[in-house]
Amino acid sequence: MDTTSGTTAFEDWDGSIAGARALQAALARKVRLEDDFASPPRLIAGFDVGFEDGGETTRAAAVLLDGDSAELRHACVARVPTSMPYVPGLLSFRELPALFAALALLPETPDLVFVDGQGIAHPRRLGIAAHFGVVTGLPCIGVAKKPLVGTADGVLGDERGARVPLRHRGEQIGWLLRSKPICLPLVVSPGHRVSMTTAVEMTMRYVGRYRLPEPTRQADAVASRRPGAAPVV
DNA sequence: GCGACAG
DNA sequence: ATCTTGTCGC
Known part of the structure; x- marks a missing residue:
């Protein structure tokens, strides 16, 4: 895939x-929800993703972590001119170009990817994590801080690891996951080549002492230029 | 028609 | 997302 143009995912758009x-609906049919990764x-x-210049520049952060220890191995940042405004439901059209540019900077291909945003927990089942997964072919999981659509199927427990299905139009599209006590739940949903169950389990597997799982937390720190973030290489 | 609405 | 200080408490 050519990740330099920044428009690769939208050739038919x-x-x-x-x-x-319409493109989302078509790509949603290519999403695979069976576990298929090492x-x-x-x-x-x-x-x-983060922004600069009052939004004129889109900055994407990509980090690599050891799948066993969750230790940070690499961090990089890509900058591309912002090409679209934020439209609820169409976030991927605004942020994917920058994510592709960041992916191209990684020295190795990851076995599993965590993206900040929805996987299939989306009106047309193609949130940014699912879109990224289908276009790159990489196994993906979406981890969002709040839901876009759907309602909780039951009452969420207070303990760490508690979860309840998130449903929309009669089907489960993800989970509400209490990654940490007292904190608002995360919205976890499969993006591509990951099952509904594995999406939550892998997320909890990488949750340390913070609300966000390490992959997303580290990328978030870099993208938002927070002090203490990993040094970008 | 009205309200909601990832980042 | 971003603009921004202090403050309360598991």
């Missing part, structure tokens, strides 16, 4: 909002 929704993963990755 006519540029319209209706066209974007398990246990040897190398995992985290992706997140």
Whole structure:
């Protein structure tokens, strides 16, 4: 895949909002929800996006962590001109170009990827994590801080690891996961080549002492330029 | 028609 | 997402 143009994922897109929704519906059919990745993963990755210049520049962070120890192995940042405004439901059209640029900077291909945002927990089942997975072919999991659509199927427990299905139009599209006591639950959903059950289990597997799982937390720190973030190479 | 709405 | 200080408490 050519990750330099920044438009690779949208070759069939006519540029319209209706066209974007149609493309999502078509790509959603290519999402695979069966586990299909090296398990246990040897190398995992985290992706997140931030902005500069009042939004004119999109900054994407990609980090690589050891799949066993969760130790940080690599961190990089890519910058691309922002090409679209934020439209609820069409986030991937705004942020994917930067994510592809960041992916191209990684020295190795991860076995499993965590993206900040929804997987299939989306109106047309193609949140940014699912879109990224289908286009790159990489196993992906979406970890969002709040839901876009869907309602909790039951009452979420207070203890660490408690989870409840997130449903939409009669089907489970993800989970509400209490990764840490007292904190608001995370919204976890499969993106591509990962099952519903494995999506939550892998997420909890990499949750340390913070609300976000390490891959996403590290990428978030780099993308948001927080002090203490991993030095970018 | 009204309200909601990942980042 | 981003703009921003202090403050309360598991």
